[in-house]
Amino acid sequence: MLDFNDNSHRRHNILTGDWVLVSPHRTKRPWQGKEEEVIIEERPSYDPSCYLCPGNERAGGHKNEEYKEPWSFTNDFAALKRDVPEEKFKSGLLKAEAESGTCKVVCFSPDHSLTLPVMDVAEIDKVIALWQREFRELGAKKDINHVQIFENKGAIMGCSNPHPHGQIWAQRTIPLEVTKKCKQLTEYWNNNKVSLLSDYLKQELQAKERIIVETEYFVALVPYWAVWPYEVMIIPRNQHRTILSLTEEERKDYAKIIKAVTIKYDNLFKISFPYSSGIHQAPTDGRDWDSWHFHMLFYPPLLRSATVKKFMVGYEMFATPQRDITAEMAAETLRNLPDVHYSKT
Amino acid sequence: MLDFNDNSHRRHNILTGDWVLVSPHRTKRPWQGKEEEVIIEERPSYDPSCYLCPGNERAGGHKNEEYKEPWSFTNDFAALKRDVPEEKFKSGLLKAEAESGTCKVVCFSPDHSLTLPVMDVAEIDKVIALWQREFRELGAKKDINHVQIFENKGAIMGCSNPHPHGQIWAQRTIPLEVTKKCKQLTEYWNNNKVSLLSDYLKQELQAKERIIVETEYFVALVPYWAVWPYEVMIIPRNQHRTILSLTEEERKDYAKIIKAVTIKYDNLFKISFPYSSGIHQAPTDGRDWDSWHFHMLFYPPLLRSATVKKFMVGYEMFATPQRDITAEMAAETLRNLPDVHYSKT
Ligand SMILES: O=P(O)(O)O[C@H]1O[C@H](CO)[C@@H](O)[C@H](O)[C@H]1O
Ligand SMILES: O=P(O)(O)O[C@H]1O[C@H](CO)[C@@H](O)[C@H](O)[C@H]1O
Numbered sequence: 001m002l003d004f005n006d007n008s009h010r011r012h013n014i015l016t017g018d019w020v021l022v023s024p025h026r027t028k029r030p031w032q033g034k035e036e037e038v039i040i041e042e043r044p045s046y047d048p049s050c051y052l053c054p055g056n057e058r059a060g061g062h063k064n065e066e067y068k069e070p071w072s073f074t075n076d077f078a079a080l081k082r083d084v085p086e087e088k089f090k091s092g093l094l095k096a097e098a099e100s101g102t103c104k105v106v107c108f109s110p111d112h113s114l115t116l117p118v119m120d121v122a123e124i125d126k127v128i129a130l131w132q133r134e135f136r137e138l139g140a141k142k143d144i145n146h147v148q149i150f151e152n153k154g155a156i157m158g159c160s161n162p163h164p165h166g167q168i169w170a171q172r173t174i175p176l177e178v179t180k181k182c183k184q185l186t187e188y189w190n191n192n193k194v195s196l197l198s199d200y201l202k203q204e205l206q207a208k209e210r211i212i213v214e215t216e217y218f219v220a221l222v223p224y225w226a227v228w229p230y231e232v233m234i235i236p237r238n239q240h241r242t243i244l245s246l247t248e249e250e251r252k253d254y255a256k257i258i259k260a261v262t263i264k265y266d267n268l269f270k271i272s273f274p275y276s277s278g279i280h281q282a283p284t285d286g287r288d289w290d291s292w293h294f295h296m297l298f299y300p301p302l303l304r305s306a307t308v309k310k311f312m313v314g315y316e317m318f319a320t321p322q323r324d325i326t327a328e329m330a331a332e333t334l335r336n337l338p339d340v341h342y343s344k345t
Numbered sequence: 346m347l348d349f350n351d352n353s354h355r356r357h358n359i360l361t362g363d364w365v366l367v368s369p370h371r372t373k374r375p376w377q378g379k380e381e382e383v384i385i386e387e388r389p390s391y392d393p394s395c396y397l398c399p400g401n402e403r404a405g406g407h408k409n410e411e412y413k414e415p416w417s418f419t420n421d422f423a424a425l426k427r428d429v430p431e432e433k434f435k436s437g438l439l440k441a442e443a444e445s446g447t448c449k450v451v452c453f454s455p456d457h458s459l460t461l462p463v464m465d466v467a468e469i470d471k472v473i474a475l476w477q478r479e480f481r482e483l484g485a486k487k488d489i490n491h492v493q494i495f496e497n498k499g500a501i502m503g504c505s506n507p508h509p510h511g512q513i514w515a516q517r518t519i520p521l522e523v524t525k526k527c528k529q530l531t532e533y534w535n536n537n538k539v540s541l542l543s544d545y546l547k548q549e550l551q552a553k554e555r556i557i558v559e560t561e562y563f564v565a566l567v568p569y570w571a572v573w574p575y576e577v578m579i580i581p582r583n584q585h586r587t588i589l590s591l592t593e594e595e596r597k598d599y600a601k602i603i604k605a606v607t608i609k610y611d612n613l614f615k616i617s618f619p620y621s622s623g624i625h626q627a628p629t630d631g632r633d634w635d636s637w638h639f640h641m642l643f644y645p646p647l648l649r650s651a652t653v654k655k656f657m658v659g660y661e662m663f664a665t666p667q668r669d670i671t672a673e674m675a676a677e678t679l680r681n682l683p684d685v686h687y688s689k690t
Contacts, residue, residue: 002430008429009429009434009442010442010444011440021444031505032506077375080366091548093359093548096347098353099353099354150659152658157656158378160378297663311497314497314502315512
């Protein structure tokens with residue numbers, strides 16, 4: 001019989017319809033390639049040269065507010081701009097469309113030295129409250145049909161500033177990854193009249209193999225079809241289409257599980273663990289989206305140590321994503337890590 | 346009207362059906378993030394510690410042949426293995442399948458110091474001949490339905506050894522990227538009875554804007570829907586489903602254009618330019634694939650300089666690929682670079 005710990009196999013991603021190649025025996029491969037730098041820095045609470053610290057001046061010439069709580073502003077070098085007229089271009093086989101939108105920067109804290117895992121739950125709760133505010137306001141605009149909240153953490157993830165912050169890119173069209181999920185979620189909803197992720201969560205809670213942390217209202221697990229070595233998904237137990245319908249109690253619990261997951265991450269290699277995280281939610285195009293069930297994903301690149309990452313290159317770019325350790329191995333490792341941040345022990 | 350040089354817009358990839366977000370105004374953004382190391386090394390023609398040099402011992406304990414010409418062997422730490430019995434697994438929402446295949450390493454030259462742009466056309470021609478041999482042999486196996494030829498070049502692309510080499514991963518199932526292309530190519534073929542890429546090439550040759558190099562039988566261009574900053578596609582003028590039907594003259598010409606493109610690349614920042622390249626061809630599943638038209642793609646990560654790359658992170662992972670310079674800007678830059686390698690002038 002198929003031995004998941006030894007035989008290469010493909011796993012199906014129920015949310016996108018895609019497949020991932022799993023090659024568990026490949027961890028035996030010696031690594032002679034690139035090693036990343038580990039930057040262990042003591043950061044001050046305020047850095048006069050940081051363009052995200054309160055009161056400082058940014059590259060664009062604007063001055064930051066003297067903010068005391070999570071604070072957001074429009075990106076000075078936004079990839080998306082408002083008021084690009086809706087226009088389609090077609091010439092033979094070439095097809096393009098104007099895209100309109102907004103890019104915002106969300107400072108998680110005025111304190112330059114912090115990161116999510118070392119922030120208080122109450123502080124993270126305020127970050128989520130700001131995400132909610134932004135999601136509501138941006139999503140309400142007639143020409144914004146999708147709002148992507150995300151964080152790039154660590155230089156290895158293209159993050160150009162260690163000040164704790166994330167981003168929001170909101171736009172007219174619904175992006176590729178979300179389009180795939182809309183399709184899969186709707187199909188399941190139509191056939192079963194229950195959310196795909198509710199049923200998936202039920203199955204994972206029975207199997208227990210891939211669960212990392214559980215709180216009252218949320219579960220964090222390594223999805224069966226994880227692509228990144230220590231990929232994690234946070235799913236609310238109740239089917240919320242977006243973060244807007246969370247009760248205050250649930251929101252605080254969401255903050256709790258974000259802290260718990262990111263503490264596990266930092267404890268894995270005893271460094272500030274790099275990742276990109278993102279929240280996938282129902283589009284804001286005014287349709288009903290009964291089928292949606294929001295969830296948060298963490299895509300961390302590190303594989304073997306603080307310095308050896310998984311490269312998604314040749315084969316992965318031209319063929320299919322590939323991973324070396326199974327989701328079950330990754331989940332077990334993360335589950336068994338301490339719940340207290342290594343810097344506090 | 347939509348100004349491609351100033352307005353953010355989406356472009357359609359006719360080969361995959363996906364879209365890319367283009368934000369040309371974003372190049373004005375100052376870069377304060379991670380800078381890559383530039384490793385400028387004089388490499389010897391033979392390195393006793395290299396596991397790919399002729400006669401040397403590899404990590405697995407095997408000894409390399411004393412090869413004088415391009416040479417291939419089975420990867421000692423293959424992600425895919427033969428003779429995994431065809432088996433499907435399903436439990437509730439979890440779905441997996443055994444995957445079977447082979448991974449080979451293709452040494453381009455016995456000379457440790459070389460790279461494709463500094464190899465002779467005749468030597469590159471021999472590499473292509475080896476690709477043909479491998480593609481024929483692997484593709485003929487009953488349980489191999491797809492053969493992916495690719496190269497990861499440079500440490501930044503996860504390449505663990507600078508010895509000039511590429512890889513071939515051959516497997517039972519048809520990978521994601523190729524499945525998308527099969528669909529798009531077939532649809533166009535059924536509607537138009539001509540290859541999608543032949544028609545696309547015709548249009549590009551008229552527009553001239555995105556062409557980089559032309560040879561007798563091949564054209565290299567930056568595709569309209571390019572994702573990577575200096576992405577390049579090499580298309581044969583004649584519709585070949587795979588590299589197997591190339592005449593000897595065409596094969597030599599293919600070698601010529603690979604050399605020309607990679608010389609341009611090295612000349613861009615005057616370094617050995619990192620990239621992943623891959624050849625997309627018709628599957629080897631025994632079906633006819635009249636619609637296929639093989640092509641080679643180069644995905645290089647560098648954006649602004651030898652040290653600043655484009656990060657495909659947060660937004661790109663959760664939403665849609667995004668690029669900063671337009672395909673036309675990239676093509677113009679590459680087109681205007683000298684045709685002689687910078688090390689020879
Ligand atoms: O096989 P290599 O060169 O050791 O490994 C490299 O290429 C593979 C195929 O693209 C990737 O899966 C690995 O992540 C990368 O490090
Ligand atoms: O906006 P930043 O942080 O300067 O830029 C970073 O995140 C963006 C959104 O994921 C990416 O497009 C950039 O490549 C990356 O460097």
